[in-house]
Amino acid sequence: MNPDLKAEDDPQVVATTYGPEHRLQSERGDPDAAFAKAPAKLDQTYVTPSETHNPIELQGTTAIWDGQMLTLYEESQAIFNMRTVLAQMFGLPKENVRVITKFVGSGFGSKLWPWTHCSLAAAAARQLGKPVKLVLSRKMMFQTAGHRARTQQRMRLGATQEGKLVSLMQDYVYERSMLDEYHENCGEATPFHYSVPNLRVKFGRARRNIGSPSDMRGPGAVPGLYATESAMNELADQLKIDPVQFRVLNEPKIDESLGVPFSSRHLLECLQLGAEKFGWSKRTPEIGSMKRDGLTLGWGMATAAWVAARFAAAANIQLRDDGTTRIACGTQDIGTGTYTILAQLAAERTGVPLEKVEVALGDTSLPEGPVSGGSMATASVIPAVLDAADDAIKSLLTVATTTPGSPFEKRKNDELAFENGRVFVKANGPASGVPFADLLRSADLRFVTGNGQSNATFGEEKKEKPKFSTHSYGCHFVEVTWQPEIARLRVNRVVSVMDAGRIINPLAGRNQIEGAVVMGIGMALFEHTTYDPQNGAPINSNVADYIMAVNADVPKLEVHFLDYPDTEINPLGARGIGEIGLAGIAAAITAATHHATGVRVRELPITIEKLI
Amino acid sequence: MKLFELSRADDPGQAIAAGAKATTAQQGADIRFIAGGTTLIDLMKLNVEAPQKVVDVTHLPLAKIETLSDGGLKIGAMVRNSDLAYHPIVRKDYAVLSEAILSGASPQLRNMATTAGNLLQRTRCMYFRDTTMPCNKREPGSGCAAITGVNRSLAILGTSEHCIATNPSDMNVALAALEAIIHIRGTKGDRSVPISDFHLLPGDTPQRETVLEPGDLIIHVTLPPPAPGSRSFYLKLRDRASYEFALASAAVVVTVDGGKITGARVALGGVGTKPWRSPEAETELTGQAATEAVFRKAADAALRDAKPQSQNGFKVELAKRCLVHALKLVTQTA
Structure with a gap:
């Protein structure tokens, strides 16, 4: 048992211990000494329960063998990873496995990695010599197809009376299965998110007889920021400093x-805009002091962060003799709009109108x-697509300058330009341009092709320090209504501001942020995979008993983007937005709940029994 | 789901004759009537119900709502929940019934579900619905995993050491407060059963949920005429705002005359093993002034015998607040 977690006065902390596997994640200064001397202190433990992803589309595989060739129709978030894993498991060269995922009915991380049913379907199909389709039941989706790990995080914050942090310690433990190596990285944002000279993040793991946890939308940072942001809110209250001002400090x-x-970090501007749009200056800090229409109001806020990086990517673009373009990339659209984004990029770079862009994913x-x-x-x-487009354009210009009878014959490539789907001599201006389809047809070419590639900034073990720290940021302002006479708590209004690059x-x-906020309402108020205490089975393994937010729970959601391009990440300056909307929202809701009810809920979800 | 034989009954006599061959009309019945199917098909998919024969009763001429000569209402067994909830007389004279039905399920389910089917709605206890778990209701003698397990949503009134499963219906709670009569036709003729006697307490036979015997067919439900000057209301409390079974609910039918309560009928949902009529609360209310203190006394009386389990102790206070608030709203002068 690690002494750091053995808080004698808090028996729930002892329920899970580091065990022999504890690790130091980040450290600077002397956080223990600074905490001991700090004039203001907070020492609290926050718990997030197991949650299950519950995409509407169940997981399933259709496996078809043709000799030594295996084709899998999947709903994967990572087709190339699946190909590698299945090839290894079946002893095949990678080229013999083809994975096809045209659409995904949401994944939230549950479909990132292959689960047992994928190889089971493939093995059965091989055995039977026939195609096999295997679809999990909703109940199975709760068992061995991933879930968000339960976490327990002890937060110790020390500050001066003026509200300057002097020490920050996060000790977290998460649950995983008896076999896996999954890491719920609750300390992802902790080391950089606030200015504090003394800091330590440590973690431990507890093995349980449960299915393996896996990434669920905003893995690590979402439970992690629930704890750090809750602790920040509590310490601000203790210091009688406005929680927004506490962040600014x-x-x-x-x-x-x-x-x-x-x-590129504009968190302060997020806070300023959010506070303004929400009307935060009208907040009175006393508990239960704000009323409207016979309801007690609670106002709370929290900030968000999420890593921004790139995986390696390759793409291919064809400019075709019918005036269309085709862009191909072996990534997936999991409902987030990847088809649309790629079409937009191709259209913008080639000038081919959107309706003439075909996207293959x-x-x-x-x-x-x-x-x-x-x-x-x-x-x-983005970089791979732009690179591919430029490569295709280069080929096109070569066709223009080398095809006998072409209006640009004998010109040099660098004398020409390509805009809005037309090739023209720079000196003569775009009005003189020839449509690329005409050039291809006169050259008897069906299409020209360009290939593009970009490298990864994520996942590679780096020897040297990165030049920049690259993340997305944001904040949420939340209003809840509270009716003590019937113990009814509802989220009534959310204003979210995101700094996610271009x-x-x-x-x-907007759809990504709104969807994440809805999921955050579920995380804060409802979601909890409960395990039967006798046999360990996830017992609420259906969507009637596993409570998620429904339409009636979703209030007015206001989303604002700051739109500062971050060109360190790619030429367009676009960072990701799929997960950050879920970070911080639960802490904002628990703060609003405290403001309305006076109850600090430090173990999610905020169920009725905790407020009654 | 197990294979079954589907047949269709064109008149009640055919249905009764087919149903009479069953060994039981309770849990594990080998012959089942099917109407909306919103409970039965669900349980058949889970293998909790596995009838060999299923008799389709949707073609029986039992889908009418009629006013009775005494001013009461006759509701056919096959009347769909949506039709019942939106019927003008129900909305006007039996508002509690309309509100209760509309607080449950979804429009799609309510369009399918029938009056008789809703009366026979089965519990949502997670252990009952999971055939790998012990459950005395599903498999008598196997034990109750809920008492030692996850029991947050389960009953605190009318439980036994063998079963704590909640009756999940909203409609039944309103019908209990309205003193509905269930009209049943069986092999021995017709009989009428007040709703308070229709559902059984689990005791040591939790597999028996109603008084129905093989061949019994619910024909219709009647409601007595509304008491002059009475008002009714249904309040349902749950975690999320929609599409969830009640953690606590209250159906109240109250007459106030000159500030005094002259008549009160109270039923609770989400807390009982059957739709929970509370004569104790009604006694506390009748003849008293319509004040919050009186409502609170009535709520205390209604929950006096509550037996909470490890996770559902909060339901005692929640049900009290629910009843007090429902009484407050129903007695508020417009």
């Missing part, structure tokens, strides 16, 4: 864990694309 100038500047026979995970698909594909598609982007 502790805003870092650089990433203090790495000692490097942020590539979700097939391992295409150039290898990124995982649809970590909010990195868009950021990863937003490529504002509609799809």
